Amino acid sequence: MIEPARLTEVLDGPYRELRRELREHLTASDTVGLDIEAHRAQVFDQLGELAASRHSRLGFAKAYGGEGDIGGSVVAFQMLGYGDLSLSVKAGVQWGLFGGAVQMLGTERHHAKYLPDIMSLALPGCFAMTETGHGSDVQHLRTTARYDKGEFVLNTPDDDARKDYIGNAARDGRMAVVFAQLIVGDRSYGVHAFLVPIRDATGFPMPGVRIADCGAKAGLNGVDNGRLWFDDVRVPKENLLNRYGDVTDDGQYTSPIESDSRRFFTMLGTLVRGRISVAGAAGSASQRALTIAIRRAETRRQFRKPDSDTEVPLLDYLAHQRKLLIPLAKTYALHFAQDELTGMLADVQSASTPDPIAQRKLESRAAGLKAVTTWHATSTIQTAREACGGAGYLADSGLPALKADTDVFTTFEGDNTVLLQLVAKGLLTDYRDNFADLSPIATARLVAEQLMGSVLERIAARQVISQFDDDVRSRAWHRSLFEGREQHVLEGLARRLRAAAASDSDPFDVFNDVQDHVLLAGRVHIDRLIFDAFVAAVEGCTDAEVKGLLEQVCDLYALSAIEADRAWFLEHGRISAARSKKVTAEVNALCKALRGQAGTLVDAFAIP
Amino acid sequence: MIEPARLTEVLDGPYRELRRELREHLTASDTVGLDIEAHRAQVFDQLGELAASRHSRLGFAKAYGGEGDIGGSVVAFQMLGYGDLSLSVKAGVQWGLFGGAVQMLGTERHHAKYLPDIMSLALPGCFAMTETGHGSDVQHLRTTARYDKGEFVLNTPDDDARKDYIGNAARDGRMAVVFAQLIVGDRSYGVHAFLVPIRDATGFPMPGVRIADCGAKAGLNGVDNGRLWFDDVRVPKENLLNRYGDVTDDGQYTSPIESDSRRFFTMLGTLVRGRISVAGAAGSASQRALTIAIRRAETRRQFRKPDSDTEVPLLDYLAHQRKLLIPLAKTYALHFAQDELTGMLADVQSASTPDPIAQRKLESRAAGLKAVTTWHATSTIQTAREACGGAGYLADSGLPALKADTDVFTTFEGDNTVLLQLVAKGLLTDYRDNFADLSPIATARLVAEQLMGSVLERIAARQVISQFDDDVRSRAWHRSLFEGREQHVLEGLARRLRAAAASDSDPFDVFNDVQDHVLLAGRVHIDRLIFDAFVAAVEGCTDAEVKGLLEQVCDLYALSAIEADRAWFLEHGRISAARSKKVTAEVNALCKALRGQAGTLVDAFAIP
Structure with missing residues (x-):
């Protein structure tokens, strides 16, 4: 039997020291029975404790008292996911979103003036982006900031443009x-970020600022979400976070990026940390839910064995194993993918010169992983609740809060469906860039090549099938399926879009008619990245016994993912019907084989 | 455009008068922000109002002041699903479970003495079945009732055997x-039901009865779930609900059913109404969630059309249509299946002579439909929440309460996984009964026939494919897929079990190794029944225009169900890869076609 600590060592990865330290400082907080105001007060107090620890400083530059460890700040947020998620979201709002925006969109004058107070919580703040009428389509927000004699004048044109669901707004910001x-003048230069005081030192709303409480929510009731309206609120010109755009003293708009649209997406791109952090917290929540459900399934017994008085532990049942161990394997996969993404973030954001290609890759991966990880959390926590029966429905089990708190993860910091679409659009852009500006003849040749390609693909697929026929656990075979699917789905999508675009169809219909294909392209791309991350982690593992166990978990992840999408593989001739059934049989066999290790696998998360 | 009222007429079905009446009396109740005690008090008051209406009397015999309308009582419970679900569950405990047990397991003496007070709520009661240690495996409950000198003495041997999650126990029962x-003496005759006073007239626990509160739950906090322990609690012999077993004055156990096990399952079988009622409430909850999400998706706009200032309503997006309209079609299917089941229940339970075959069919269908409908509610409400984004996370939207309240439906009144297994076991029993006691030669012949059968099946499948090739909407083709899958899965399962049983395997392993196959057999059987019920409802519809619309909804249900399980159909040669893709294309086309009717389809639920 492998000691869970040896597995923890591998899971903790490059940030193991930090994780160890944070684990010791995580305090359990009881939220059962707290009403909203008491819960908010408790969370704000806990936020103050965090402000006094390293936690709040991790992600900020050393010049202002921070630690300059962006990856560490994401890991810290992830670790907060083991406690009251209201606290983690509140910390995310203060240091990730509010502080992060000042850091990434502001310049020295903002950093020096505000970052120390943001870290210490002397200045609690909000990230007021979403409006009632515009959430996903941030580019068309309708709040205005009009330049007027050295100041900006902020206005909320109507209720549709009020800021909504804003964390920290209802009570503390x-x-x-x-x-x-x-x-400026008659011209809009697109969405920019402005620092706007919303309450005075006594907590009273500033002149022209109206604040309302969003009230009770499904979960996260320790976070004070609110609404904001601005009525001719004037702030000095210096309150524009001016890294990507500014107004000169004589009232001229200037920017290092000419296109309004590109500037906007560049600004948004710098805020990628929020999505990565949410994915991290979702991962932690899945780990907690599985720990609760698997520990229970090992001891809880129900029904006797035939002709016996012995009752069977739930985890001995195949159906229960499939319910819990398949999500467990995916939770492992996502953990390693998240670690890899955190590393990418740290590299990109601490590079001395910006690397636009790396930045775009990071954004795409963050969007996709956030979508996949938060949906996984929602379904895993639901499954864990059901696996615990009535006991899982009681607040004391911890599952109701986990479920209610994480629900919104699938739609905040980017609606998951929109995010997967973003991923796919990025892939299509890459694809187009490789085949840009083709003449009709060249296009015809390309189509012919692709047809030929798909014939060759099918031959290759058949070869793949026969080549690996003996071993359904062959990693090379798994890889060929993940990669082949990704390539085929994307090429097929590009072909469909090109064909439709060549017709007279309405441009909206062209894209909308294939939206399910678009989303599939995003998902299978991310699935392949997750698979790669897991495989890399297994290959990099130096503890042979742990590696052996992880190999099995990785097998279960890969095969259960293939099983879940076997309809696609069958439709596209990538697996035979017989092999498809063999995949299911192997998933079952792996569940049985890993049943004895399930406790070790969840203990290794070392949830305090 | 069809008037929603015409569709409502069809949906309301045979109970349309009752539904109309109940709709008018449903009162909206605001539960946002209520703490647990206030919520419980509100629900108990509302329960009193129901007790003063027809609602409480519907399901009880006319001889005691009831209305003798068992089907109507289920419909009434279903309609309560449009309001605060705490009230519907509380009503279900009082009149369905508690009152239902007295009615179905008791005899005249209990009916005369208790039913009037149960209906009027003068006697609030509990249904104390589940114990902490035994939920699904009710046969092995450990609370004892020992016969002693004309009395029964009830005892809770240890905490594992305390009654748990008992509705009405913590406050009102x-x-x-x-x-x-x-x-009796040294012999246990299995589980029976006893009427036990747990509180005196002042609300104080009776001697020997200990009561604890289960505390906060994920939802349904208007229901006072509690725990009960019994310490030498004596009740008169007459408090045994003695329809299926009794003890004579001289201390002899008697029963019309000799086998303890068969008696136990017969008793349980009479309580089938609870499961049917839960399925009904789950259906109503799905309808509410879809009404909220679809109404919003029609008006909420996000992102502009290319080269235009017009923003697109969410419901114009294919992905959003798939998210909401596919569950809507299934919600329609389940509604008609539920109506059919309600009719079966009324027939079975009001028959003058018991019909064991009809009873078994009813139990199986109730178990399966409860599982499918409650899982559908959980996923539909989740989808609806996500489709409403942040707005759906606010308590005011109604979705958080719907989600939290219905969650436990998947595991109470029978864990869904266990229920599907029950369905499959019933099918296997039927199957075995048809091929009972075969000699080895006969068995060999049977196997040969089955092999031959499966060859013929495949040929037939190919014929089916070519025969209907032109019309993916052919109802006959849908039927052949639903029926063929059901038959094949069951036969395959029987074959596997027979082969394994013939080996030396451990009997537990034999069954457990194919548990996923077992659950599949249960599910595809129920899926076929749901399909049949929807088709029958469409065929019986006399309003031609409504019928036309329902045809499309039925197409969407059938094809989306086939799409969801197309892996199976592909694996078993029932559809070709090309046809499989065509099914997906047709689902998309149907979504587009029904998009304009979505508002009508939810308005037709006529949710007050």
């Missing part, structure tokens, strides 16, 4: 980073 | 139907 259309 | 092992 003193200042907000407000996203608004920057207007 | 005065009496409980307690399920316990009936012991």
